[in-house]
Structures are given as C-alpha cells and as structure tokens.
Amino acid sequence: MSKIDKCLNIEDLRIAARRRAHKMVFDYIDGGADDEKTLAQNSAAFDDLELYYRVLSSTDTPDTSTTLLGTKIDVPFILSPAAGNRLFHHDGERGPAKAADKAGTIYSLSSFSSVSIEEISRLTKGPKWFQLYIWKDRGLVKEMMDRAKAAGYTALILTVDLPITGNRERDPRNGLSVPPTIGLKQIWHGLQAPYWCWDYLTKPEIRYANLSDELSAVSLQEYVSTQLDPSFNWDDAQWLLGEWGGPAVLKGVVRADDALKAVKTGFKAVAISNHGGRQLDTSPAPISCLPTIRDAVGDSVELIVDGGIRRGTDIIKALALGADAVSFARPYLFGLAAAGEQGAIRAIDIMVEALKRDMTLLGVKSIKEIDRSFVGKKGS
Numbered sequence: 334m335s336k337i338d339k340c341l342n343i344e345d346l347r348i349a350a351r352r353r354a355h356k357m358v359f360d361y362i363d364g365g366a367d368d369e370k371t372l373a374q375n376s377a378a379f380d381d382l383e384l385y386y387r388v389l390s391s392t393d394t395p396d397t398s399t400t401l402l403g404t405k406i407d408v409p410f411i412l413s414p415a416a417g418n419r420l421f422h423h424d425g426e427r428g429p430a431k432a433a434d435k436a437g438t439i440y441s442l443s444s445f446s447s448v449s450i451e452e453i454s455r456l457t458k459g460p461k462w463f464q465l466y467i468w469k470d471r472g473l474v475k476e477m478m479d480r481a482k483a484a485g486y487t488a489l490i491l492t493v494d495l496p497i498t499g500n501r502e503r504d505p506r507n508g509l510s511v512p513p514t515i516g517l518k519q520i521w522h523g524l525q526a527p528y529w530c531w532d533y534l535t536k537p538e539i540r541y542a543n544l545s546d547e548l549s550a551v552s553l554q555e556y557v558s559t560q561l562d563p564s565f566n567w568d569d570a571q572w573l574l575g576e577w578g579g580p581a582v583l584k585g586v587v588r589a590d591d592a593l594k595a596v597k598t599g600f601k602a603v604a605i606s607n608h609g610g611r612q613l614d615t616s617p618a619p620i621s622c623l624p625t626i627r628d629a630v631g632d633s634v635e636l637i638v639d640g641g642i643r644r645g646t647d648i649i650k651a652l653a654l655g656a657d658a659v660s661f662a663r664p665y666l667f668g669l670a671a672a673g674e675q676g677a678i679r680a681i682d683i684m685v686e687a688l689k690r691d692m693t694l695l696g697v698k699s700i701k702e703i704d705r706s707f708v709g710k711k712g713s
C-alpha cells in the first residue's frame with residue numbers, strides 16, 4: 334500500500350500536503366481571508382445539521398449518478414476550479430483533470446491554470462467546464478472563451494466573488510508570488526520541504542499557461558488589481574453570455590436576489606460559493622444559504638454548492654437541502670500537493686467511497702431519493 338493510500342480522509346491528505354509542500358504553498362491552499370472566520374464556518378455549518386437516516390431501505394450498491402447541465406456524471410460532485418496547480422506539484426492541473434475523468438465527473442479549469450486550455454482538453458475524454466475571470470481587456474476575455482469553446486469545454490463558469498482579491502494575510506507574510514521569489518525566508522522554509530524544492534527546481538517553472546508570458550504576474554493580488562475589472566456588472570454579464578453562446582454558471586453567489594438575477598440574465602446554474610472563505614470574511618457558509626436560495630429560485634436553475642465539503646455526509650446534506658450537485662477544491666488540492674496525480678486521485682476516491690457508504694447508511698438507493706426529510710438542524 335502506498336503512503337498516500339494510507340490517508341483515510343481529507344484531513345489526512347491535508348497533513349500529508351503540509352509535510353511535503355513549502356510553507357508558502359501550503360498556506361496559499363489552506364488559508365482564507367482576514368481572520369478566516371468564513372473559512373472555518375464553511376465546514377462548521379455542516380456540523381449544525383444532522384442526518385435522519387431511514388431503515389430497511391438500503392442497498393450496498395447505491396446509484397450515485399446524476400445529471401448537471403445536461404451532462405450525465407457518475408457522482409453528484411464536480412471539481413471546483415483552482416488557480417496555478419503547478420505551484421503545488423509539477424503534475425499541475427493534469428492530476429485533478431485525470432482524477433475527475435477516472436471518477437466520471439466534470440473537471441473545471443481555472444483561467445489562471447498553469448496547464449493550458451488545449452492541453453487539458455486533449456488529456457482526457459471526460460467533460461470539462463472553463464472558469465473565467467473578467468479582464469479589463471475584453472479582447473482577452475473573448476479570446477479565452479473562443480479557445481475554451483474550440484477545445485470542447487461545454488460550459489462556462491463566471492466567477493464573480495473576486496472583483497479584487499481578498500485579504501489573505503498568510504500570503505504576504507510568507508512572501509508568496511508567482512513565480513516564487515526566493516529570499517532568506519523562502520530558503521529557510523524550503524529546507525523543511527526538500528521534496529517540494531526538488532520538484533520546483535528540476536521541473537518546468539510555473540506560469541499562467543493561458544496568458545502571454547509578459548503578462549505573468551509577480552503576485553496574484555497585484556495581477557488581479559491591475560488586470561481584472563471590478564466594475565463588471567449584470568449588463569456586462571448578459572453581453573458575456575451572448576458571446577459564449579452556451580450554458581453558463583454564475584459562481585460566487587450567497588444571496589437569493591442575486592440568484593434570481595442570474596436566472597433572469599440567462600445563467601443555467603448558480604454556484605453558491607464564497608470562494609472557499611478566501612474573499613469577504615464573515616460572509617455566510619454556502620450550505621446555510623442553500624435552502625433560502627432553493628426556495629427563491631424553485632426549479633428554474635441548477636444549484637451547485639461549494640465550501641467546506643470534506644465528507645460524504647456533507648455531500649448528502651447539500652443534496653438534501655436542494656443542491657443538484659456540490660463541488661470542492663481543497664480536498665483534491667491537498668492530494669495534489671501531497672502526491673501529485675495519485676494524491677488527487679486518492680482525494681476523489683475517498684469522497685466517492687464515503688458517499689457510497691453514507692448513502693447505504695442513510696437508507697437510499699439513488700441520489701434522486703435524497704430530500705429534505707433526511708436533514709434537520711441539530712436538536713430539532
């Protein structure tokens with residue numbers, strides 16, 4: 334049994350990632366904004382919910398498949414987009430893309446990826462979505478969408494909770510930049526992360542693969558504040574949907590009125606998300622926003638929930654409260670940082686096994702059977 338297979342849950346993978354990765358890299362994945370209250374609450378909010386399992390109705394082979402924006406997937410989760418995966422391991426986005434394909438689900442590629450739109454497209458036959466930020470240069474926005482369309486990405490995710498970057502204090506403390514600059518602090522931390530350093534020094538350097546070389550950022554914060562457009566609004570979103578011409582997800586919503594505006598604007602799905610607690614601190618946990626948003630939008634739009642999902646029971650709670658699917662980033666990023674592609678695969682395997690086990694324990698044979706009757710507030 335390999336070391337990574339001994340990791341039994343996502344927290345084990347997190348610890349393995351902390352052991353292998355450079356401190357600035359681990360903190361970039363693990364950290365959140367300000368006092369990290371939202372980061373903590375994203376997971377803690379699941380603890381306030383309890384599962385009312387049903388007896389004498391189980392099967393040991395539950396059907397975990399479902400459909401999202403018309404695509405059949407084998408599990409009710411997809412991979413949330415995440416920037417710059419080469420920083421974590423030289424496999425970069427290739428690792429999670431292959432892990433998603435193996436699990437029969439959708440991989441979402443960040444526009445800040447370190448492997449190109451085209452390479453990820455060629456890597457697997459599995460379904461892929463492309464995540465977009467809004468550059469001031471609309472020519473670049475259009476060019477990225479055209480490339481994603483040509484490469485066969487079937488849906489666009491427009492992330493709108495990052496008009497500027499959140500105040501992630503771990504990053505400047507560690508002196509994080511992309512590509513990393515190496516000073517005394519980095520060398521000191523590097524001595525405690527020899528595998529990461531060897532990987533970093535001997536493999537091709539990190540770059541934002543979808544941007545021209547001269548645009549490569551020194552620090553994400555600096556790059557975002559000079560290049561992205563914080564004034565992008567609902568009218569612009571409508572323009573964007575026209576340019577894309579296919580199904581699109583609005584990612585980063587926590588309010589019912591915004592979800593309703595998304596439907597009116599023409600988005601086919603809404604991702605209830607606060608960017609994993611990395612943007613506005615003290616914003617609510619997505620799982621807490623879900624029931625109100627589902628009640629407001631009815632069946633008019635598909636809902637995806639991300640933030641703090643670490644267990645099969647978390648997936649079930651979200652589905653029970655009305656999500657069509659969930660997604661997550663840190664679980665597979667911890668796996669990637671711990672052991673490259675094999676680590677990302679291990680993370681997804683853990684989630685799939687947990688979901689199947691928990692569906693059997695819950696007393697359901699398929700995803701369709703999971704409804705609000707299975708979930709209640711603690712003590713209710």
Ligand SMILES: Cc1cc2nc3c(=O)[nH]c(=O)nc-3n(C[C@H](O)[C@H](O)[C@H](O)COP(=O)(O)O)c2cc1C
Pocket residue numbers: 361362363375413414415416443444445464492584606607608609610639640641642660661662663664666
């Ligand atoms: C290291 C890292 C990088 C991220 N990069 C992006 C990104 O490029 N685009 C995006 O829409 N969201 C990005 N996110 C947010 C995730 O897509 C997702 O919303 C969030 O991480 C979900 O919370 P979880 O990590 O607790 O599962 C990133 C998250 C992390 C941890």
